Amino acid sequence: MTVTQYDERAASDSRAEWLGACEAARTKVYRALIAMGAMRADAEDALQDALEVAVRTSVPAQRPEGWLFVVALRRWRRHRWRQRIFGPLLPRTPALAPDQDGAIDVLVELGKLPDRQRAVLVARHVLGLSQNETASALGIAPGTVGSIGHRAIKALRERLEE
Amino acid sequence: MTQPIDYDADLARRLDARLLHYVPLARIGAAPRPTHHLRLAGTAALSAIVFTVAGFGFEANAYAQSQGLSCLDAMAKVDVFARTVFDQVRGGSLEEQYAAKVRLNAYAFSLTGPECSDGHGGWMPKASPSGAAPAQQQPAQNFTKPTNPAPSPTGRP
Secondary structure, three states, rough: OOHHHHHHHHHHHHHHHHHHHHOOOOHHHHHHHHHHHOOOOHHHHHHHHHHHHHHHHHOOOHHHHHHHHHHHHHHHHHHHHHHHHHHOOOOOOOOOOOOOOOOOOHHHHHHHHOOOHHHHHHHHHHHOOOOOHHHHHHOOOOOHHHHHHHHHHHHHHHHOOO | OOOOOOOOOHHHHHHHHHHHHOOOOOOOOOOOOHHHHHHHHHHHHHHHHHHHHHHHHHHHHHHHHHHOOOHHHHHHHHHHHHHHHHHHOOOOHHHHHHHHHHHHHHHHHHHHOOOHEOOOOEEEEOOOOOOOOOOOOOOHHHHHOOOOOOOOOOOOE
16 A cells, blocks of 8 residues: 555544544534524524535644534524624524523523623533643634633522522 | 643533534435446346246236136226225216226227127127136116206306
8 A cells, every 4th residue: 555545544543533523523513503592493404514514624733612602603693694694584482492490591681691701601512622722713712712701600600590 | 731722622622512512414426426337337226026926927827818707807896996986976967987088998909909899889708618607797776867956046157
């Protein structure tokens, strides 16, 4: 086997692994999108778009959860931006159903946080990414992730304990 | 063990519990495409089946014809067809019944061909060499001539 063939085979194996990991991360990323405030159908569409991009793109040096989340989040935001223009023409359904016991809904309170705080919180707590992985996925410094996350947790705790 | 300032295990648990029932729709996997060899083998198998069935049909027809049974067999088929067709048009208009008769003639001709013709525009089954009586043709008795409609009170046709 020549070096080139070996490289091709290794690349193909790592690609298959990457796609398998993306497939395995679907549920987590879907839940993360819901936590970000997406409606079910929008989350499905954004996730599907992100998976299509994953098939086309070369293997990135990131965890698939973080990568898929960021790509799907971008798709969903673009879709939401379009919805603002055509929104009045379409029927709207509530994104989140309230908790069964009538207690303060953690997702509703999460939705009241600024977008960046929400993204960091979801990446850390729903996707289970580390501080460095979150920083790499969102394109910010690890220290910034720490400070944003800390502020977000504090704000959310205050809202939940009210 | 110290917990990082930007991570709250209790919050993670709460979020997990809240998001538990959100599950993405199952993806429908496309059926795997047959490979080149599989397609070739499938085509060969299909061709073999088609040729075998066709060959068997030809052989069976040739044997039946050699025994003088072709027209009798056709008669039985026509008989069944006629019953079905006339059941459908019973009580219908004359045009429907005529159309049914035309259909029946065409079907009978397609089965028997000119060799079973009686020479007067109709067709007759060949007598079987074994002396078996040919199947009876009975569609005509199912034709009922409709009565004239009652005159309309306005006098218009």
